[in-house]
Amino acid sequence: MADSYGNRHVYAYANEQPVSLAALRQLGAKSRSIEATELIVTDSYHGGAEPRADETKQKSSAVVAPLLEAGETPVVTGFIGATHDGRLTTLGRGGSDYSATILGAALDADEIIIWTDVEGVLTADPRLVPDARTIPEISYREAAELAYFGAKVLHPKTIQPAMDRQIPVRVCNSRAPAEAGTLIVTESKAAPGFLPSLSSPHVSYSSYRQNCCPDDRHKQSDDYHDFLPGEKPGINDGEHASS
Numbered sequence: 001m002a003d004s005y006g007n008r009h010v011y012a013y014a015n016e017q018p019v020s021l022a023a024l025r026q027l028g029a030k031s032r033s034i035e036a037t038e039l040i041v042t043d044s045y046h047g048g049a050e051p052r053a054d055e056t057k058q059k060s061s062a063v064v065a066p067l068l069e070a071g072e073t074p075v076v077t078g079f080i081g082a083t084h085d086g087r088l089t090t091l092g093r094g095g096s097d098y099s100a101t102i103l104g105a106a107l108d109a110d111e112i113i114i115w116t117d118v119e120g121v122l123t124a125d126p127r128l129v130p131d132a133r134t135i136p137e138i139s140y141r142e143a144a145e146l147a148y149f150g151a152k153v154l155h156p157k158t159i160q161p162a163m164d165r166q167i168p169v170r171v172c173n174s175r176a177p178a179e180a181g182t183l184i185v186t187e188s189k190a191a192p193g194f195l196p197s198l199s200s201p202h203v204s205y206s207s208y209r210q211n212c213c214p215d216d217r218h219k220q221s222d223d224y225h226d227f228l229p230g231e232k233p234g235i236n237d238g239e240h241a242s243s
Contacts, residue, residue, distance in 0.1 A: 021075045031073040039063060040081035040102055042089045049081055049089035051102050051161070056081075060106040068107075076103060094155030101169065105161035112162050114154065115174040120182030121146065121153050136180065139188040159184065 024031040039060045042049035067074050078096035081089050091098050097114050104112035121143070124132040138146075140163045147156040153171055162169045162184075172181035 024073055024075065029073050030071055031075055032067055034063065034074050034076045036077045036080050036099055037082035037086070037088060039076065039106075040091075040099065041084055042081040042091070044083050044087065044089065046089050048092035051081065051091075052084070053105070053161070053164075055084060056102060057106040060103060064103070064107060094158050097154060097158040098161075101158050101161040101167075104167055105165045108165065109167055111168045111170055113170045113172055114158070115172055116153060117173065117175065118153060119173040119176055119179050120171045121184075134179075135182050137183045137185060137188050140184060140186060142188060143184050 018033075021031055021033050039056065041052040041055035041059060043052065064074050064076075076099065078099035079091055080095070080099075081091060083089060100114060101112050103109075118126070120134045120136075121138060122132040122134055123129075126132045140159055143154065143159055144156055147154060147159075159169060163186075166186055169184040170181055171184070173179055
């Protein structure tokens with residue numbers, strides 16, 4: 001389905017796929033239902049599977065790209081994937097948003113949009129701070145820091161596939177689709193002072209998961225997954241250095 005600017009879209013949903021498919025067809029869009037297990041290839045860890053980028057790109061390009069070229073709108077199930085031999089896996093916490101960024105990266109998207117229930121990334125929790133404002137633009141680094149310190153809009157792993165391919169991620173409110181939301185990019189051009197002051201810790205994806213997700217598969221893992229570009233391993237979990 002193309003928007004008013006001619007952009008084509010792929011939709012990923014956790015459990016509303018049939019409803020979304022019917023809604024798109026009612027709007028006159030040519031749409032096709034696709035199981036994520038046909039596209040997203042992961043390792044075998046059920047409950048927190050990690051995608052295999054090269055295999056996922058190969059499958060997504062073969063299945064989804066021709067549909068987009070034909071003017072169809074693929075509607076893909078979120079949260080799940082499959083091993084190379086077809087065994088079902090789940091992506092864990094934040095898996096539906098993660099599905100969107102995995103597929104966006106695999107298809108070399110111009111932009112990935114995450115639809116949520118708030119108007120992007122806010123300066124504070126609106127339940128506690130009534131005048132919290134939407135941050136118009138932040139960097140991957142700033143998004144990582146906010147997630148590390150407890151922001152609930154995105155799980156850190158959601159950003160990783162887009163960051164690897166330097167694809168902008170926009171966070172929008174599904175109840176206010178006309179609002180611009182927050183754009184997450186490599187380097188932010190937002191006005192100084194819009195973000196709360198943070199200490200710029202050397203935050204890694206693995207240390208986040210070990211500190212905040214004690215039952216996570218990576219708790220005892222020696223496989224360091226560096227969440228921020230250019231950072232090197234060697235900082236113990238829970239210890240942060242100011243830049």
